[in-house]
Amino acid sequence: MAYPKDLLLSRAVIKHGSYAIVPPEGLVNNVIPGFENCRVSILASPKMGASFVHYLVTMAKDGKNIQGFGGEGIETFVFCMEGKIKTYTQEKSAVLEAGGYMYCPPGEKLYLENMVDTETKLILYKQKYEPLAGAQPWVVVGNVNEIAERIYDDMENVKIIDLLPTDLAFDMNMHILTFEPSGCHPFVETHVQEHGAYLFSGEGMYYLDNEWIPVKKGDYIWFGPYVPQAVYAVGREKLAYIYSKDCNRDAAL
Structure with missing residues (x-):
């Protein structure tokens, strides 16, 4: 960061409870327990009016979350935009490169580890799962390029x-x-x-x-x-x- 070179301006538009546009220039780093060597920006949350939480995560070398993300009643999703990560739950593990993703059902914590010496950029998501009698989602791993x-x-x-x-x-x-x-x-x-x-x-x-x-x-x-x-x-x-x-x-x- 440095001193501003012009007037402080923003393209952000925030209409609480209605819609929001969040440009990258205004993002700040949030300290989130469990994330190590990571820059985490919270893009949307219930404080805005959303029923979920969306994150932009940049993992540096040795970046990780080995405490687990999500948990009881919470479903999670991670999408790898750049770099390479290891993702795993109690029952399944995967290596995700650009375009790779993993969905974890409620009750399954998601663990993340950067596998490269350069930065890995992720989209991360969580929301409360709404149960349906007789139905249970499962871990899903894939890559959009396939x-x-x-x-x-x-x-x-x-x-x-x-x-x-x-x-x-x-x-x-x-x-x-x-x-x-x-x-x-x-x-x-x-x-x-x-x-x-x-x-x-x-x-x-x-x-x-x-x-x-x-x-x-x-x-x-x-x-x-x-x-x-x-x-x-x-x-x-x-x-x-x-x-x-x-x-x-x-x-x-």
């Missing part, structure tokens, strides 16, 4: 990847949505589900609660329930992001 994209809503220039099974045992999913330049949503969505999205690449104009707002690579967006939302991809690169979605459960009274 999953075929499918066309999104009959639009050839928009593709989606589902990272978790479409099984009622899972009350959430993670997706990667990719828009070619000039790609867009087919309509303005207004729904009960909320999302947390981290932008991997490109630029776009996002429609959020009746406003058009520019977004780009490195931004994080939280979408609250029933917030009108849609995007146009702009610029020369594909716009791509990983996002969370609650699913497979009825609305509670």
